[in-house]
Amino acid sequence: MRASLLHTSTFRLALVYMVLFAGSVLILLGFIYWSTVTYMAEQTDATIRAEITGLAEQYRERGLNGLEKTISERVERDPNGSSVYLFASPNRSPLAGNLSAWPDVLPAADGWLDFEFKDPRAGGRVFQARARAFVLQDGLHLLVGRDTRELKATQRLITRALLWGIAMTLALALLGGVVMSRGMLRRIELINQTSRNIMAGDLSQRIPIRGSGDELDQLAGNLNTMIDEIERLMDGIRHVSDNIAHDLRTPLTRLRNRLEQLLVDLEDGSPYRSQVEQGIAEADQLLATFAALLRIARIEAGGHKARFKPVDLAALVGDAAELYEALAEEKQLRFSTRVDASVSLEGDRDLLFQALTNLIDNAIKYTPAGGEVSLELMRVGKTADIAVSDTGSGIAETERDKVGQRFYRLESSRNTPGSGLGLSLVKAVAKLHRATLLLEDNAPGLKATLRLPLGPNREDR
Numbered sequence: 001m002r003a004s005l006l007h008t009s010t011f012r013l014a015l016v017y018m019v020l021f022a023g024s025v026l027i028l029l030g031f032i033y034w035s036t037v038t039y040m041a042e043q044t045d046a047t048i049r050a051e052i053t054g055l056a057e058q059y060r061e062r063g064l065n066g067l068e069k070t071i072s073e074r075v076e077r078d079p080n081g082s083s084v085y086l087f088a089s090p091n092r093s094p095l096a097g098n099l100s101a102w103p104d105v106l107p108a109a110d111g112w113l114d115f116e117f118k119d120p121r122a123g124g125r126v127f128q129a130r131a132r133a134f135v136l137q138d139g140l141h142l143l144v145g146r147d148t149r150e151l152k153a154t155q156r157l158i159t160r161a162l163l164w165g166i167a168m169t170l171a172l173a174l175l176g177g178v179v180m181s182r183g184m185l186r187r188i189e190l191i192n193q194t195s196r197n198i199m200a201g202d203l204s205q206r207i208p209i210r211g212s213g214d215e216l217d218q219l220a221g222n223l224n225t226m227i228d229e230i231e232r233l234m235d236g237i238r239h240v241s242d243n244i245a246h247d248l249r250t251p252l253t254r255l256r257n258r259l260e261q262l263l264v265d266l267e268d269g270s271p272y273r274s275q276v277e278q279g280i281a282e283a284d285q286l287l288a289t290f291a292a293l294l295r296i297a298r299i300e301a302g303g304h305k306a307r308f309k310p311v312d313l314a315a316l317v318g319d320a321a322e323l324y325e326a327l328a329e330e331k332q333l334r335f336s337t338r339v340d341a342s343v344s345l346e347g348d349r350d351l352l353f354q355a356l357t358n359l360i361d362n363a364i365k366y367t368p369a370g371g372e373v374s375l376e377l378m379r380v381g382k383t384a385d386i387a388v389s390d391t392g393s394g395i396a397e398t399e400r401d402k403v404g405q406r407f408y409r410l411e412s413s414r415n416t417p418g419s420g421l422g423l424s425l426v427k428a429v430a431k432l433h434r435a436t437l438l439l440e441d442n443a444p445g446l447k448a449t450l451r452l453p454l455g456p457n458r459e460d461r
Contacts, residue, residue, distance in 0.1 A: 014173070014174075014176065014177025014178075014180055014181055015174075015177060017173065017177070018170060018173035018174060018176075018177055021169065021173055022166060022169050022170050022173060025165065025166060025169045026166055029162045029165055029166070030162070032158075033158050033159070033162055036154075036158055037151075037154075037155055037158070040151050040154060040155075041151065044130060044146050044148065044151055045112075045130070047146055048130065048131065048132060048144060048145055048146050049132075051083060051144050051146075052132060052134075052144050055067060055070065055071070055142070055144060058070045059136070064136065064137070064138070064140065067087065067136075067142070068087050068095060068096045071085045071087050071096045071097055072096045075096075075097060075098045079098075082146050082147040082149075082150065083098075083144075083145075083146060083147075084097075084098065084099060084117070084129045084131055084143070084144070084145040084146060084147055085097035085098055085099070085143070085144060086098075086099040086102060086141075086142070086143040087140070087141075087142055088102055088140065088141040088142075088143070089139075089140060089141075090138070090139030090140060090141070092141055095140075097143075099117055099143070100117075100118070102141070102143070103115035103116075103117065103129075103131075103143070107132075107133060111132055111133075112130060112131070112132060113130070113131050113132070113133060113143070113145070114128065114129075114130050115128070115129060115131070116128055116129075117129055119147075127147055127148075127149045128147075128148045128149065128152065129145050129146065129147050129148055130145050130146055130148050131143050131144055131145020131146070132144055132145065184216075187210075187216050188216075190207065190208055191207050191216075191219075191220065191223070194206065194207045194208075198227060203227065203230065203231040203234060204231075205227075206224045206227065207220040207223055207224055208220070209221060209224075248286075249287060252283055252286055252287055253287065255283055256280055256283040256284065256287065259276050259279050259280045259283065260280060262276055263276045263277060263280065307348050308346045308347055308348055309346065309347075309348075309349070310344050310345070310346060311344060311345055311346070311347045311348075311349045311352060312342070312343075312344050313342075313343045313344065313345065313352075313377055313384055313386065313452075314339050314341075314342045314343065314377060316349060316352060316353055316356065317337065317339055317356070317375060317377045317386060318337070318339070319353065320353060320356045320357055320360060320375065321335070321337040321375050323357065324357070324360045324361070324364060327364055328364055328373055331364060331367075331369060332369040332370060333364060333367055333369065333370075333371055333372065333373055334371070334372040334373070335372075335373050335374075335375075336372070336373075336374045336375070337374070337375045337376075338374070338375070338376045338377070339376075339377045340376070340377060340378045340379060341377070341378070341379040343377065343379050343384040343454065345384060345433075345452055345453075345454050347433050347452070348429075348432070348433075351429045351432065351433075352429065352433070354425065354429065355425065355426040355429040355430065355450065356386060356388070356450070358423070358425060358426050359388040359426060359448045359450070360373070360375065360388055362423070362448075363388050363389070363390035363392065363446070363448070364390075366390065366392040366393055366446075367390040367391055367392035367445065368392065371390065371391040371392060371445070372390070372391050373388070373389070373390045373391075374387075374388070374389045374390075375387070375388055376389070379454075380451075382453060382454050383451050383452060383453055383454060384451075384452045384454055385449050385450070385451050385452075386449070386450045386452070387447055387448070387449040387450075388447070388448045388449075389442045389445065389446070389447040389448075390442065390445040390446055391442065391444050391445040392444070392445045392446065393444075393445070394441060394442065394444060394445050394446040395439060395446050397441070423437070426450070430450060430452075433452055433453075434452075434453050435450055435451055435452040435453065436450075436451045437449070437450055437451075438451060
Protein backbone atom coordinates (compact mmCIF):
# COMPACT_ATOMS: atom_id res chain seq x y z
CA MET A 1 0.00 0.00 0.00
CA ARG A 2 1.25 3.42 -0.88
CA ALA A 3 0.12 5.13 2.27
CA SER A 4 2.04 4.40 5.45
CA LEU A 5 -0.10 2.58 8.00
CA LEU A 6 1.35 4.54 10.90
CA HIS A 7 0.40 7.86 9.27
CA THR A 8 -3.26 7.07 8.63
CA SER A 9 -5.96 8.94 10.54
CA THR A 10 -7.63 5.59 11.31
CA PHE A 11 -4.51 4.31 13.04
CA ARG A 12 -4.10 7.57 14.97
CA LEU A 13 -7.75 7.33 16.06
CA ALA A 14 -7.11 3.74 17.15
CA LEU A 15 -4.11 4.93 19.19
CA VAL A 16 -6.25 7.58 20.90
CA TYR A 17 -8.86 4.93 21.66
CA MET A 18 -6.10 2.63 22.93
CA VAL A 19 -4.78 5.32 25.30
CA LEU A 20 -8.28 6.08 26.61
CA PHE A 21 -9.11 2.40 27.01
CA ALA A 22 -5.76 1.68 28.67
CA GLY A 23 -6.32 4.62 31.03
CA SER A 24 -9.76 3.30 31.93
CA VAL A 25 -8.35 -0.19 32.53
CA LEU A 26 -5.51 1.27 34.60
CA ILE A 27 -7.97 3.18 36.81
CA LEU A 28 -10.15 0.08 37.21
CA LEU A 29 -7.23 -2.23 38.00
CA GLY A 30 -5.76 0.41 40.34
CA PHE A 31 -9.04 0.52 42.24
CA ILE A 32 -9.09 -3.28 42.44
CA TYR A 33 -5.49 -3.26 43.69
CA TRP A 34 -6.20 -0.60 46.31
CA SER A 35 -9.38 -2.34 47.48
CA THR A 36 -7.69 -5.74 47.73
CA VAL A 37 -4.58 -4.51 49.54
CA THR A 38 -6.64 -2.37 51.93
CA TYR A 39 -8.94 -5.29 52.69
CA MET A 40 -6.00 -7.64 53.35
CA ALA A 41 -4.30 -5.06 55.59
CA GLU A 42 -7.51 -4.60 57.55
CA GLN A 43 -7.83 -8.37 57.87
CA THR A 44 -4.27 -8.55 59.20
CA ASP A 45 -4.98 -5.83 61.76
CA ALA A 46 -8.23 -7.56 62.77
CA THR A 47 -6.37 -10.83 63.28
CA ILE A 48 -3.77 -9.07 65.44
CA ARG A 49 -6.53 -7.46 67.53
CA ALA A 50 -8.16 -10.87 67.99
CA GLU A 51 -4.81 -12.30 69.16
CA ILE A 52 -4.42 -9.41 71.60
CA THR A 53 -7.94 -9.92 72.94
CA GLY A 54 -7.25 -13.64 73.54
CA LEU A 55 -3.94 -12.98 75.28
CA ALA A 56 -5.54 -10.26 77.42
CA GLU A 57 -8.10 -12.79 78.69
CA GLN A 58 -5.32 -15.25 79.50
CA TYR A 59 -3.43 -12.50 81.30
CA ARG A 60 -6.47 -11.58 83.41
CA GLU A 61 -7.26 -15.18 84.26
CA ARG A 62 -3.79 -16.69 84.69
CA GLY A 63 -1.47 -13.78 85.30
CA LEU A 64 2.00 -13.25 83.94
CA ASN A 65 3.05 -16.87 84.26
CA GLY A 66 -0.08 -17.99 82.47
CA LEU A 67 0.50 -15.43 79.72
CA GLU A 68 4.07 -16.57 79.22
CA LYS A 69 2.94 -20.19 79.13
CA THR A 70 0.16 -19.42 76.63
CA ILE A 71 2.60 -17.67 74.25
CA SER A 72 5.05 -20.59 74.44
CA GLU A 73 2.24 -23.08 73.76
CA ARG A 74 1.05 -21.13 70.70
CA VAL A 75 4.55 -20.92 69.25
CA GLU A 76 5.14 -24.65 69.81
CA ARG A 77 1.73 -25.57 68.40
CA ASP A 78 2.23 -23.61 65.18
CA PRO A 79 5.99 -23.08 64.67
CA ASN A 80 5.55 -22.06 61.01
CA GLY A 81 2.57 -19.79 61.56
CA SER A 82 2.31 -16.14 60.67
CA SER A 83 1.75 -14.94 64.25
CA VAL A 84 4.57 -12.98 65.91
CA TYR A 85 4.93 -12.94 69.72
CA LEU A 86 7.48 -11.51 72.10
CA PHE A 87 7.17 -11.47 75.90
CA ALA A 88 10.11 -9.48 77.26
CA SER A 89 11.62 -8.32 80.54
CA PRO A 90 11.67 -4.64 81.57
CA ASN A 91 14.96 -4.24 79.68
CA ARG A 92 13.22 -5.91 76.69
CA SER A 93 15.17 -9.15 76.84
CA PRO A 94 13.14 -12.01 75.35
CA LEU A 95 11.38 -14.29 77.81
CA ALA A 96 9.02 -16.11 75.46
CA GLY A 97 7.91 -15.92 71.84
CA ASN A 98 9.32 -16.43 68.36
CA LEU A 99 11.31 -13.16 68.00
CA SER A 100 14.96 -13.11 68.98
CA ALA A 101 15.02 -9.40 69.84
CA TRP A 102 12.76 -6.46 70.47
CA PRO A 103 12.29 -4.37 67.26
CA ASP A 104 14.44 -1.26 67.17
CA VAL A 105 11.61 1.00 65.93
CA LEU A 106 9.27 3.44 67.57
CA PRO A 107 5.52 2.88 67.37
CA ALA A 108 3.43 5.13 65.13
CA ALA A 109 0.90 7.60 66.50
CA ASP A 110 -1.79 4.93 66.38
CA GLY A 111 0.40 2.51 68.35
CA TRP A 112 1.24 0.18 65.45
CA LEU A 113 4.80 -0.97 64.66
CA ASP A 114 6.02 -1.95 61.18
CA PHE A 115 9.43 -3.56 61.39
CA GLU A 116 11.79 -6.11 59.88
CA PHE A 117 12.99 -9.26 61.56
CA LYS A 118 15.19 -12.24 60.76
CA ASP A 119 13.35 -15.51 60.64
CA PRO A 120 15.58 -18.46 61.65
CA ARG A 121 12.98 -20.80 60.16
CA ALA A 122 13.77 -19.33 56.72
CA GLY A 123 17.54 -19.41 57.06
CA GLY A 124 17.78 -15.99 58.65
CA ARG A 125 16.03 -14.17 55.79
CA VAL A 126 14.61 -10.76 56.61
CA PHE A 127 10.83 -10.32 56.57
CA GLN A 128 8.42 -7.60 57.55
CA ALA A 129 5.88 -7.71 60.34
CA ARG A 130 3.16 -5.54 61.81
CA ALA A 131 2.41 -5.56 65.57
CA ARG A 132 1.11 -3.76 68.66
CA ALA A 133 3.23 -3.34 71.85
CA PHE A 134 2.03 -3.18 75.47
CA VAL A 135 3.64 -2.56 78.85
CA LEU A 136 2.40 -4.94 81.57
CA GLN A 137 2.81 -4.86 85.34
CA ASP A 138 6.32 -4.90 86.79
CA GLY A 139 7.54 -3.19 83.57
CA LEU A 140 7.23 -6.31 81.42
CA HIS A 141 6.66 -5.83 77.69
CA LEU A 142 4.39 -7.70 75.28
CA LEU A 143 4.42 -7.52 71.46
CA VAL A 144 1.75 -9.23 69.35
CA GLY A 145 1.72 -9.10 65.54
CA ARG A 146 1.60 -10.87 62.20
CA ASP A 147 4.18 -11.73 59.62
CA THR A 148 3.20 -9.70 56.49
CA ARG A 149 5.14 -11.76 53.95
CA GLU A 150 1.90 -13.24 52.58
CA LEU A 151 0.42 -9.77 52.29
CA LYS A 152 3.53 -8.53 50.44
CA ALA A 153 3.53 -11.60 48.21
CA THR A 154 -0.12 -11.01 47.38
CA GLN A 155 0.63 -7.35 46.64
CA ARG A 156 3.45 -8.36 44.31
CA LEU A 157 1.19 -10.89 42.61
CA ILE A 158 -1.55 -8.31 42.12
CA THR A 159 1.00 -5.74 40.86
CA ARG A 160 2.40 -8.27 38.37
CA ALA A 161 -1.11 -9.15 37.24
CA LEU A 162 -1.91 -5.46 36.80
CA LEU A 163 1.21 -4.88 34.71
CA TRP A 164 0.47 -7.91 32.54
CA GLY A 165 -3.14 -6.80 32.24
CA ILE A 166 -2.12 -3.32 31.10
CA ALA A 167 0.48 -4.73 28.69
CA MET A 168 -2.04 -7.17 27.19
CA THR A 169 -4.64 -4.39 26.98
CA LEU A 170 -2.21 -2.16 25.10
CA ALA A 171 -1.10 -5.01 22.83
CA LEU A 172 -4.67 -6.05 22.01
CA ALA A 173 -5.71 -2.44 21.47
CA LEU A 174 -2.70 -1.87 19.19
CA LEU A 175 -3.42 -5.08 17.29
CA GLY A 176 -7.05 -4.07 16.94
CA GLY A 177 -5.97 -0.65 15.72
CA VAL A 178 -3.65 -2.19 13.12
CA VAL A 179 -6.32 -4.63 11.90
CA MET A 180 -8.96 -1.90 11.75
CA SER A 181 -6.56 0.53 10.06
CA ARG A 182 -5.44 -2.03 7.48
CA GLY A 183 -9.03 -2.83 6.58
CA MET A 184 -9.90 0.85 6.30
CA LEU A 185 -6.67 1.57 4.44
CA ARG A 186 -7.42 -1.12 1.87
CA ARG A 187 -10.74 0.49 1.07
CA ILE A 188 -9.21 3.98 0.94
CA GLU A 189 -6.39 2.68 -1.26
CA LEU A 190 -8.99 1.37 -3.71
CA ILE A 191 -10.42 4.88 -3.88
CA ASN A 192 -6.91 6.35 -4.30
CA GLN A 193 -5.95 3.82 -7.00
CA THR A 194 -9.15 4.48 -8.92
CA SER A 195 -8.56 8.22 -8.57
CA ARG A 196 -5.02 7.85 -9.94
CA ASN A 197 -6.31 5.88 -12.92
CA ILE A 198 -8.93 8.56 -13.57
CA MET A 199 -6.31 11.31 -13.30
CA ALA A 200 -4.23 9.33 -15.80
CA GLY A 201 -7.11 9.74 -18.25
CA ASP A 202 -9.17 6.57 -17.83
CA LEU A 203 -12.62 7.94 -17.01
CA SER A 204 -14.16 4.45 -17.32
CA GLN A 205 -12.85 3.55 -13.85
CA ARG A 206 -15.28 3.41 -10.94
CA ILE A 207 -14.77 2.96 -7.22
CA PRO A 208 -15.98 -0.47 -6.03
CA ILE A 209 -18.89 -0.48 -3.56
CA ARG A 210 -19.15 -3.27 -0.96
CA GLY A 211 -22.88 -2.87 -0.36
CA SER A 212 -22.51 -2.33 3.38
CA GLY A 213 -24.13 1.09 3.21
CA ASP A 214 -21.49 2.64 5.48
CA GLU A 215 -19.98 6.09 5.03
CA LEU A 216 -17.26 4.84 2.68
CA ASP A 217 -19.86 3.22 0.44
CA GLN A 218 -21.77 6.50 0.44
CA LEU A 219 -18.58 8.38 -0.42
CA ALA A 220 -17.78 5.90 -3.22
CA GLY A 221 -21.31 6.24 -4.59
CA ASN A 222 -21.08 10.03 -4.60
CA LEU A 223 -17.67 9.96 -6.26
CA ASN A 224 -18.90 7.50 -8.92
CA THR A 225 -21.86 9.78 -9.65
CA MET A 226 -19.48 12.72 -9.95
CA ILE A 227 -17.21 10.76 -12.31
CA ASP A 228 -20.23 9.79 -14.42
CA GLU A 229 -21.10 13.46 -14.76
CA ILE A 230 -17.49 14.41 -15.56
CA GLU A 231 -17.29 11.66 -18.18
CA ARG A 232 -20.55 12.83 -19.72
CA LEU A 233 -19.32 16.44 -19.87
CA MET A 234 -15.92 15.40 -21.23
CA ASP A 235 -17.55 13.26 -23.90
CA GLY A 236 -19.77 16.21 -24.80
CA ILE A 237 -16.79 18.55 -25.06
CA ARG A 238 -14.81 15.98 -27.03
CA HIS A 239 -17.69 15.43 -29.44
CA VAL A 240 -18.15 19.18 -29.87
CA SER A 241 -14.41 19.62 -30.53
CA ASP A 242 -14.36 16.71 -32.96
CA ASN A 243 -17.47 17.96 -34.74
CA ILE A 244 -16.08 21.49 -35.02
CA ALA A 245 -12.78 20.17 -36.33
CA HIS A 246 -14.52 17.87 -38.82
CA ASP A 247 -17.02 20.52 -39.90
CA LEU A 248 -14.37 23.19 -40.38
CA ARG A 249 -11.82 20.90 -42.00
CA THR A 250 -14.16 20.09 -44.90
CA PRO A 251 -14.86 23.72 -45.99
CA LEU A 252 -11.20 24.60 -45.35
CA THR A 253 -10.13 21.76 -47.64
CA ARG A 254 -12.54 22.95 -50.31
CA LEU A 255 -11.28 26.53 -49.86
CA ARG A 256 -7.69 25.39 -50.22
CA ASN A 257 -8.49 23.37 -53.33
CA ARG A 258 -10.19 26.40 -54.87
CA LEU A 259 -7.24 28.62 -54.03
CA GLU A 260 -4.95 26.04 -55.58
CA GLN A 261 -7.10 25.95 -58.68
CA LEU A 262 -7.09 29.76 -58.75
CA LEU A 263 -3.29 29.69 -58.48
CA VAL A 264 -3.16 27.41 -61.53
CA ASP A 265 -5.46 29.73 -63.49
CA LEU A 266 -3.51 32.88 -62.61
CA GLU A 267 -0.82 34.02 -64.96
CA ASP A 268 2.78 33.90 -63.75
CA GLY A 269 3.07 37.64 -63.53
CA SER A 270 -0.25 38.23 -61.78
CA PRO A 271 -0.04 40.55 -58.73
CA TYR A 272 -2.50 38.25 -56.89
CA ARG A 273 -0.35 35.16 -57.18
CA SER A 274 1.63 35.76 -53.97
CA GLN A 275 -1.53 36.49 -51.99
CA VAL A 276 -3.14 33.26 -53.20
CA GLU A 277 0.01 31.33 -52.26
CA GLN A 278 -0.07 32.92 -48.80
CA GLY A 279 -3.76 31.97 -48.46
CA ILE A 280 -2.93 28.35 -49.38
CA ALA A 281 -0.14 28.30 -46.75
CA GLU A 282 -2.43 29.66 -44.05
CA ALA A 283 -5.12 27.13 -45.01
CA ASP A 284 -2.51 24.35 -44.75
CA GLN A 285 -1.54 25.61 -41.29
CA LEU A 286 -5.19 25.65 -40.19
CA LEU A 287 -5.72 22.14 -41.53
CA ALA A 288 -2.59 20.98 -39.72
CA THR A 289 -3.89 22.55 -36.51
CA PHE A 290 -7.25 20.79 -36.82
CA ALA A 291 -5.50 17.52 -37.62
CA ALA A 292 -3.32 17.93 -34.51
CA LEU A 293 -6.38 18.68 -32.37
CA LEU A 294 -8.13 15.55 -33.63
CA ARG A 295 -5.02 13.44 -33.01
CA ILE A 296 -4.73 14.75 -29.42
CA ALA A 297 -8.45 14.09 -28.82
CA ARG A 298 -8.13 10.51 -30.09
CA ILE A 299 -5.01 9.94 -27.99
CA GLU A 300 -6.66 11.31 -24.83
CA ALA A 301 -9.68 9.08 -25.47
CA GLY A 302 -7.34 6.11 -24.94
CA GLY A 303 -8.40 4.23 -28.05
CA HIS A 304 -4.80 3.67 -29.11
CA LYS A 305 -4.14 1.30 -26.20
CA ALA A 306 -5.58 -1.54 -28.27
CA ARG A 307 -2.67 -1.03 -30.68
CA PHE A 308 0.03 -1.47 -28.04
CA LYS A 309 2.76 -3.83 -29.15
CA PRO A 310 6.41 -4.39 -28.23
CA VAL A 311 8.42 -1.37 -29.41
CA ASP A 312 12.20 -1.40 -29.94
CA LEU A 313 13.18 2.04 -28.69
CA ALA A 314 16.71 1.79 -30.06
CA ALA A 315 15.36 1.26 -33.59
CA LEU A 316 12.78 4.04 -33.08
CA VAL A 317 15.51 6.51 -31.99
CA GLY A 318 17.67 5.44 -34.93
CA ASP A 319 14.84 6.06 -37.41
CA ALA A 320 14.13 9.50 -35.94
CA ALA A 321 17.81 10.44 -36.09
CA GLU A 322 18.08 9.33 -39.70
CA LEU A 323 15.01 11.43 -40.60
CA TYR A 324 16.34 14.66 -39.03
CA GLU A 325 20.08 14.46 -39.64
CA ALA A 326 19.72 16.03 -43.09
CA LEU A 327 17.52 18.87 -41.77
CA ALA A 328 20.02 19.62 -38.99
CA GLU A 329 22.87 19.64 -41.47
CA GLU A 330 20.92 21.97 -43.76
CA LYS A 331 20.51 24.39 -40.82
CA GLN A 332 24.25 24.07 -40.02
CA LEU A 333 23.69 22.24 -36.72
CA ARG A 334 25.73 19.44 -35.21
CA PHE A 335 23.46 16.42 -34.67
CA SER A 336 24.60 13.55 -32.43
CA THR A 337 22.93 10.32 -31.36
CA ARG A 338 23.80 8.02 -28.48
CA VAL A 339 22.05 4.78 -27.58
CA ASP A 340 23.24 3.31 -24.26
CA ALA A 341 21.07 0.20 -24.28
CA SER A 342 18.64 -1.77 -26.35
CA VAL A 343 15.29 -1.25 -24.65
CA SER A 344 11.83 -2.54 -25.52
CA LEU A 345 8.43 -1.72 -24.06
CA GLU A 346 4.73 -2.08 -24.78
CA GLY A 347 3.35 0.91 -26.64
CA ASP A 348 2.14 2.49 -29.87
CA ARG A 349 5.21 2.91 -32.09
CA ASP A 350 3.63 5.48 -34.40
CA LEU A 351 2.59 7.75 -31.53
CA LEU A 352 5.96 7.44 -29.77
CA PHE A 353 7.72 8.22 -33.06
CA GLN A 354 5.48 11.25 -33.60
CA ALA A 355 6.15 12.53 -30.05
CA LEU A 356 9.90 12.08 -30.50
CA THR A 357 9.96 13.82 -33.89
CA ASN A 358 8.01 16.75 -32.37
CA LEU A 359 10.73 17.14 -29.72
CA ILE A 360 13.52 16.93 -32.31
CA ASP A 361 11.71 19.33 -34.64
CA ASN A 362 11.35 21.89 -31.82
CA ALA A 363 15.03 21.52 -30.90
CA ILE A 364 16.15 22.11 -34.49
CA LYS A 365 13.66 24.95 -35.00
CA TYR A 366 14.81 26.95 -31.95
CA THR A 367 18.57 26.29 -32.15
CA PRO A 368 20.55 28.90 -34.11
CA ALA A 369 23.10 27.97 -36.79
CA GLY A 370 26.33 26.58 -35.34
CA GLY A 371 24.49 25.04 -32.38
CA GLU A 372 24.11 21.41 -31.41
CA VAL A 373 21.21 18.98 -31.05
CA SER A 374 21.71 15.62 -29.36
CA LEU A 375 19.46 12.59 -29.10
CA GLU A 376 20.02 9.96 -26.35
CA LEU A 377 18.41 6.73 -25.23
CA MET A 378 19.32 5.61 -21.70
CA ARG A 379 18.02 2.99 -19.34
CA VAL A 380 17.68 4.31 -15.78
CA GLY A 381 16.46 1.62 -13.37
CA LYS A 382 12.94 0.64 -14.39
CA THR A 383 12.56 3.47 -16.90
CA ALA A 384 13.83 4.29 -20.37
CA ASP A 385 14.80 7.94 -20.96
CA ILE A 386 14.71 9.43 -24.44
CA ALA A 387 16.38 12.85 -24.16
CA VAL A 388 16.54 15.57 -26.80
CA SER A 389 18.99 18.37 -25.92
CA ASP A 390 19.74 21.58 -27.78
CA THR A 391 21.79 24.75 -27.34
CA GLY A 392 19.02 27.15 -28.29
CA SER A 393 17.28 29.83 -26.24
CA GLY A 394 15.66 27.31 -23.90
CA ILE A 395 12.51 27.80 -21.84
CA ALA A 396 12.37 29.80 -18.61
CA GLU A 397 11.60 27.66 -15.56
CA THR A 398 8.41 29.65 -14.89
CA GLU A 399 7.15 28.81 -18.39
CA ARG A 400 7.85 25.07 -18.43
CA ASP A 401 4.55 24.06 -16.83
CA LYS A 402 2.61 26.14 -19.36
CA VAL A 403 4.19 25.09 -22.67
CA GLY A 404 2.28 21.78 -22.59
CA GLN A 405 -1.03 23.61 -22.73
CA ARG A 406 -2.81 23.74 -26.06
CA PHE A 407 -2.00 26.78 -28.22
CA TYR A 408 0.39 28.19 -25.59
CA ARG A 409 3.40 29.84 -27.23
CA LEU A 410 6.38 31.63 -25.75
CA GLU A 411 6.67 35.33 -26.44
CA SER A 412 9.99 34.73 -28.23
CA SER A 413 8.39 32.26 -30.66
CA ARG A 414 5.31 34.26 -31.64
CA ASN A 415 6.75 34.95 -35.09
CA THR A 416 7.89 31.35 -35.65
CA PRO A 417 5.57 29.11 -37.70
CA GLY A 418 3.59 26.67 -35.55
CA SER A 419 0.30 26.15 -33.74
CA GLY A 420 1.45 25.64 -30.16
CA LEU A 421 0.19 22.05 -30.16
CA GLY A 422 3.49 20.16 -30.48
CA LEU A 423 4.22 19.71 -26.78
CA SER A 424 0.51 19.17 -26.07
CA LEU A 425 0.63 16.15 -28.37
CA VAL A 426 3.85 14.94 -26.72
CA LYS A 427 2.22 15.19 -23.27
CA ALA A 428 -0.86 13.33 -24.50
CA VAL A 429 1.32 10.51 -25.87
CA ALA A 430 3.32 10.45 -22.64
CA LYS A 431 0.14 10.25 -20.54
CA LEU A 432 -1.18 7.40 -22.70
CA HIS A 433 2.05 5.44 -22.05
CA ARG A 434 2.17 6.31 -18.31
CA ALA A 435 5.29 8.33 -19.11
CA THR A 436 6.55 11.72 -17.95
CA LEU A 437 7.79 14.67 -19.99
CA LEU A 438 10.62 16.49 -18.18
CA LEU A 439 11.86 19.90 -19.32
CA GLU A 440 15.24 20.89 -17.84
CA ASP A 441 17.89 23.53 -18.36
CA ASN A 442 20.68 22.36 -20.68
CA ALA A 443 22.89 25.43 -19.97
CA PRO A 444 22.49 26.73 -22.62
CA GLY A 445 19.33 25.48 -24.24
CA LEU A 446 16.73 22.94 -23.24
CA LYS A 447 16.78 19.25 -22.42
CA ALA A 448 13.45 17.50 -23.01
CA THR A 449 13.27 13.96 -21.60
CA LEU A 450 10.52 11.47 -22.27
CA ARG A 451 10.71 9.08 -19.28
CA LEU A 452 8.93 5.83 -20.14
CA PRO A 453 8.22 3.10 -17.55
CA LEU A 454 9.37 -0.32 -18.71
CA GLY A 455 6.98 -3.27 -18.69
CA PRO A 456 3.34 -3.63 -19.76
CA ASN A 457 1.15 -0.54 -19.56
CA ARG A 458 -1.64 -1.96 -17.42
CA GLU A 459 -4.37 -0.16 -15.62
CA ASP A 460 -3.23 -1.42 -12.24
CA ARG A 461 0.27 -0.14 -12.58
